[in-house]
Amino acid sequence: MISNISEVELKRINLNLPNLKRLIEEDDDFIESGIYKKVFICVFDHWLSNEEADEQIFIDENLVELNRRRKKFKEFIEEINSKTELFSWRYKRHYRFHIQKPESLKDVLRKCDFDNLWSQSGRRYSFLLPEYSAVYAEEWDWTNIIWYTDREKIEPLLETAKKVGLHVLE
Numbered sequence: 001m002i003s004n005i006s007e008v009e010l011k012r013i014n015l016n017l018p019n020l021k022r023l024i025e026e027d028d029d030f031i032e033s034g035i036y037k038k039v040f041i042c043v044f045d046h047w048l049s050n051e052e053a054d055e056q057i058f059i060d061e062n063l064v065e066l067n068r069r070r071k072k073f074k075e076f077i078e079e080i081n082s083k084t085e086l087f088s089w090r091y092k093r094h095y096r097f098h099i100q101k102p103e104s105l106k107d108v109l110r111k112c113d114f115d116n117l118w119s120q121s122g123r124r125y126s127f128l129l130p131e132y133s134a135v136y137a138e139e140w141d142w143t144n145i146i147w148y149t150d151r152e153k154i155e156p157l158l159e160t161a162k163k164v165g166l167h168v169l170e
Contacts, residue, residue: 001103001104001107002088002100002101002102002103002107002111003100003101003103004100004101005087005099005100005101009087009099009101010099012130013087013099013128013130015130016130016131016133016149017128017130017133017134017135017149018035018149019035020128020135021097023036023135023147024089024097024126024135035149036135036147036148036149037147037148037149037151038145038146038147038148039145039146039148039154039158039168039169039170040143040144040145040146040168040169040170041076041136041143041144041145041146041158041161041166041167041168041169042142042143042144042166042167042168042169043069043072043142043143043166043167044056044142044143044167044169045167046167046169047169053141057119057141057142058119058120059119060118060119066118069117069142070114070115070117071114072164072165072166073112073114073117073144073166074109074112074114075164075165076160076161076164076166077108077109077112077114077127078105078109079160079163079164080127080129080136080157080160081105081108082105083156083160084129084131084132085101085130085131086101086102086108086127086128086129087099087100087101087102087127087128087129087130088100088101088102088111088125088126088127088128089126089128099128108127111124111125112124112125112138113125119140119141119142120140120141121138121140122138122139122140122141123137123138123139123140124138125137125138126138129157131153132148132153132154132156132157133148133149133150133153133154134146134147134148134149134153134154134157135147135148136157143169146158
């Protein structure tokens with residue numbers, strides 16, 4: 001189940017994630033301001049060339065490799081969930097930005113839906129990590145993003161990514 005957050009939690013999120021809505025909305029002017037920086041978490045150990053991308057991204061017929069990649073992202077989320085509170089967000093009626101809190105790991109995994117993760121799925125989930133002043137977001141090509149305000153705070157996230165077999169690309 002996913003529940004609404006308290007005023008205290010909302011204040012903590014707003015304090016640790018300034019102008020969050022502008023980041024979520026990918027406001028170019030705001031992103032260019034440099035308040036948030038980004039780092040990528042990926043199954044690949046380097047940026048792929050176009051030729052490599054054609055060969056290595058679209059592996060949906062190879063169930064062994066597909067499941068291996070899914071497992072890495074799932075383990076990353078499970079580890080992060082065990083270390084800190086995760087918050088999700090969505091838009092409600094009239095384009096109102098609404099933050100919620102998954103109540104269990106099962107709720108987090110349901111939102112991520114790793115069993116249906118494939119080479120072109122993406123942007124299905126995003127989690128707020130106020131303790132780390134970061135937002136973790138799924139992208140589409142086996143690469144996810146951590147938006148952060150303080151590099152030092154996200155070091156445990158980067159170490160966790162490496163621990164589960166993912167790579168950090170900058």
